[in-house]
Amino acid sequence: MSLPIRAFIRSFSSGSIQRSAIKNVTIIGGGLMGAGIAQVAASTGHNVVLVDQTKDILKKSHSSIEKSLQRVVKKQYAEDPKAGEAFMAKVLSQLCTETDPAAAVKSSDLVIEAIVENLEVKKKLFASLDKAAPKHTIFASNTSSIPIKEIAVATKRMDKFGGLHYFNPVPVMKLLEVIRIPETSDDTFNKLLAFGKAMGKVTVNCKDTPGFIVNRLLVPYMMEAVRMVERGEATPQDVDTAMKLGAGYPMGPFELTDYVGLDTCKFIIDGWHAKYPNNPLFDPSPLLNKYVAEGKLGNKVGEGFYKAKK
Numbered sequence: 001m002s003l004p005i006r007a008f009i010r011s012f013s014s015g016s017i018q019r020s021a022i023k024n025v026t027i028i029g030g031g032l033m034g035a036g037i038a039q040v041a042a043s044t045g046h047n048v049v050l051v052d053q054t055k056d057i058l059k060k061s062h063s064s065i066e067k068s069l070q071r072v073v074k075k076q077y078a079e080d081p082k083a084g085e086a087f088m089a090k091v092l093s094q095l096c097t098e099t100d101p102a103a104a105v106k107s108s109d110l111v112i113e114a115i116v117e118n119l120e121v122k123k124k125l126f127a128s129l130d131k132a133a134p135k136h137t138i139f140a141s142n143t144s145s146i147p148i149k150e151i152a153v154a155t156k157r158m159d160k161f162g163g164l165h166y167f168n169p170v171p172v173m174k175l176l177e178v179i180r181i182p183e184t185s186d187d188t189f190n191k192l193l194a195f196g197k198a199m200g201k202v203t204v205n206c207k208d209t210p211g212f213i214v215n216r217l218l219v220p221y222m223m224e225a226v227r228m229v230e231r232g233e234a235t236p237q238d239v240d241t242a243m244k245l246g247a248g249y250p251m252g253p254f255e256l257t258d259y260v261g262l263d264t265c266k267f268i269i270d271g272w273h274a275k276y277p278n279n280p281l282f283d284p285s286p287l288l289n290k291y292v293a294e295g296k297l298g299n300k301v302g303e304g305f306y307k308a309k310k
């Protein structure tokens with residue numbers, strides 16, 4: 001028996017991975033997060049359909065999944081490369097792509113949305129999915145900053161709606177925030193928790209409060225970092241070095257912004273500023289806005305606060 005399978009069975013019996021009623025999963029959005037979620041869902045035995053707007057985007061998603069899987073397999077199957085190849089082939093056989101969201105949800109138990117961080121775009125998508133998906137299908141959003149309820153109102157299945165907030169990179173980060181709104185039924189919430197555990201994640205429960213747990217703390221920290229640079233108190237490089245070596249963070253705030261995507265960061269902060277205009281924590285950052293206007297969106301385009309490593 002190969003090492004990862006043994007580890008999987010061990011975690012099953014120790015209760016850290018649970019069986020879940022959810023087998024068929026549709027992920028909408030094949031960018032940084034959607035591709036990572038699709039990879040991990042397929043790696044943990046789910047049938048996955050990944051949806052994006054064009055075949056070209058989906059080609060890129062597929063190739064990033066293959067690259068990431070290779071990293072996982074190289075490490076987990078170091079002593080048995082043949083079993084690694086078989087694992088990779090199995091995972092990829094459980095993953096297909098689709099450009100029509102309505103067709104993709106036809107036999108889905110769970111839909112996870114990971115598209116652009118924009119309320120109106122997310123609502124429009126869920127309103128159309130609500131008409132196309134079977135009655136039993138659960139809907140979840142991976143939004144970083146939008147209240148789940150504001151998205152869920154676009155559907156007539158608020159009892160089957162919740163938040164699944166993953167962390168980037170999904171194959172590496174162990175945490176999953178599972179969010180319920182007052183309308184989420186116990187059955188839906190329990191299924192979401194069990195699904196998260198079946199994906200091998202450590203779940204934390206959270207009410208539908210702005211930023212849930214992690215981003216409620218992370219966003220003010222990152223905004224203060226960019227304001228220090230705007231005030232001329234330190235360079236991005238020195239802030240990053242300080243937070244890595246002085247606070248033990250794996251990445252400094254500017255490296256993390258490049259990793260997350262400056263466009264996504266701007267969507268988050270602009271959304272919170274519009275909602276809480278009197279809270280100076282969420283005032284826009286001229287420096288972030290300048291980089292986004294210049295198209296420097298971070299690692300995904302090769303440059304953000306730093307030039308991405310090839």
Ligand SMILES: CCCCCCCCCCCCC[C@H](O)CC(=O)SCCNC(=O)CCNC(=O)[C@H](O)C(C)(C)COP(=O)(O)OP(=O)(O)OC[C@H]1O[C@@H](n2cnc3c(N)ncnc32)[C@H](O)[C@@H]1OP(=O)(O)O
Pocket residue numbers: 068069071072075143144166167168169171172173215218219222223225226250251253254256257260265266268269288
């Ligand atoms: C300052 C401007 C302010 C702007 C405004 C801010 C607004 C607010 C923004 C908030 C954003 C919120 C976004 C979201 O909602 C929430 C998030 O996701 S927050 C992000 C959380 N993630 C992190 O904090 C990541 C921190 N970084 C790390 O943990 C590590 O650096 C890393 C990414 C894991 C990489 O590690 P390194 O050691 O540097 O590099 P390696 O390449 O050696 O990798 C280590 C290890 O991991 C494996 N690995 C890495 N990436 C992948 C992958 N994609 N797939 C598979 N495996 C991967 C790699 O193989 C290594 O394995 P090993 O060999 O060590 O066994």
Ligand SMILES: NC(=O)c1ccc[n+]([C@@H]2O[C@H](COP(=O)([O-])OP(=O)(O)OC[C@H]3O[C@@H](n4cnc5c(N)ncnc54)[C@H](O)[C@@H]3O)[C@@H](O)[C@H]2O)c1
Pocket residue numbers: 028029030031032033034051052053057113114115116117118121125142143144145165166167168259260261264
């Ligand atoms: N980047 C992060 O670190 C991170 C972490 C956690 C949560 N999130 C959240 O996840 C979501 C996605 O973020 P991302 O970083 O993956 O963004 P991304 O820009 O990398 O990818 C978004 C993808 O969605 C696709 N898309 C947009 N509208 C669509 C539609 N109507 N139908 C189908 N596909 C559509 C785009 O083509 C793109 O490929 C956002 O809500 C974001 O806040 C991001």
